[in-house]
Amino acid sequence: MRTPLRTSKVAITFAVVAALALAGCGDDGDDESSDADGKKGSGTASTVELPQLKGETVQVAAVWSGAEQENFDKVLTEFEKRTGAEVTFVPAQDPIVNFLGTKIAGGSPPDVALLPQPGAIAQAVAQKWAKPVGPEAKAQLAKNYSPGWQQIGQVNGEQYGVYYKAANKSLVWYNTAAFDAAGAKEPKTWKEFLATAETVSASGVTPVSVAGADGWTLTDWFENVYLSQAGPEKYDQLAKHEIKWTDPSVTQALTTLAELFGKPALIAGGADGALQTEFPASVTQTFTGGDQPKAAMVFEGDFVGVNIAQTKAELGTDAKVFPFPAVGAQAPVVTGGDAAVALKDSKGAQALLTFLASPDAAKIQAAAGGFVSPNKALDVAAYPNDVMRNIAKALIAAGDTVRFDMSDQMPQAFGGTPGKGLWKTLQDFLKNPKDVAGTQAKLEADAARAYAG
Structure with missing residues (x-):
């Protein structure tokens, strides 16, 4: 039998990204360092002593x-x-x-x-x-x-x-040329985010790129909405399955998320297209095509920068970022x-x-x-x-x-397995966002089995 994953409450906490100063690349000169023989040549100054492991x-x-x-x-x-x-x-x-x-x-x-x-x-x-x-x-x-x-x-x-x-994992990256062409501004709230999406859509560019082929990105969408809307205490309880997925707070979060997922015109390729879009492509399609990309915005963590670097977009000028919009009283940071x-x-x-x-x-x-x-x-x-x-x-x-990421705290069978549990059910929800009750029932059934081991 698979051992259940019982994780304690995770309360690693960090300040909210209130203002991201966006600029071009800074000058980061190379330092000299010590190699295995204690001589110069590796490019990074040594601050830690390591053993000699030749032959290992x-x-x-x-x-x-x-x-x-x-x-x-x-x-x-x-x-x-x-x-x-x-x-x-x-x-x-x-x-x-x-x-x-x-x-x-x-x-x-x-x-x-x-x-x-x-x-x-x-x-x-x-x-x-x-x-x-x-x-x-x-x-x-x-x-x-x-x-x-x-x-x-x-x-x-x-x-x-x-x-x-x-x-x-609480950042929204956007194509500045597409935003400028639409006259769009960085939103601070969920309501403003949806309004910005409509503004961009009216300019002829699909506003949001969603990597639905990778279920983990959908868990991040849910977690940011849930943390901001339900608050940290409920978030911790749901992470440990101390409250059920049929709880009204989950109903509210899914209903809010459906305000975006339920409008195919706001998502690149619609639900079907999103479900075929993997994470790297969700980024690159946002930052190629100048002011006519396949999407104007993409949500995900700071690691998006790696994928932006694969395009011709310049971080800080062509590509900028704003914090995930506040759904409740405070913007989330996951x-x-x-x-x-x-x-x-x-x-x-x-x-x-x-x-x-x-x-x-x-x-x-x-x-x-x-x-x-x-x-x-x-x-x-x-x-x-x-x-x-x-x-x-x-x-x-x-x-x-x-x-800390809620799905990462859960039993992997529920929160971290492609094609199963939370990942699969949220993919189904992306395709049918009207079925909030059915989504909750499926999530609760899967969670109950996973936490029981």
């Missing part, structure tokens, strides 16, 4: 691809230079826990895996796959991370995860992240965790763009532009209303 191999698994994987490869290359180890990236499939289970059953687990859900960490611990974080990595965590970011990587008080990558977890008792695994907990590793990927680190020791000058610098500042600054 280290495998790292993650559900990353494209530019995100390429940028992470730069981090792994630096680790190789400093330690002498040979590192191999292992592309994993979603859900990664299932992928790892197959690898472990076959006797070939990777040394380290990047897990995208707190629940996945809990399951890896319950299955006795995960190894506790060693003293060197713990020292880096204590030095560089807030207590909240350390806590979310713990299970029953023991540190297992190093949150290397974070995300602000965060997520990826934690590095050791699956082998090896020097290489622990050394990599130590490196990933240091500002050295974060600086490399931050400079590449489309990446935000929860590492408070990372100088924000490492980010390539003011957009990312301000997102990073907001992430580090503590607040009291922001919540």
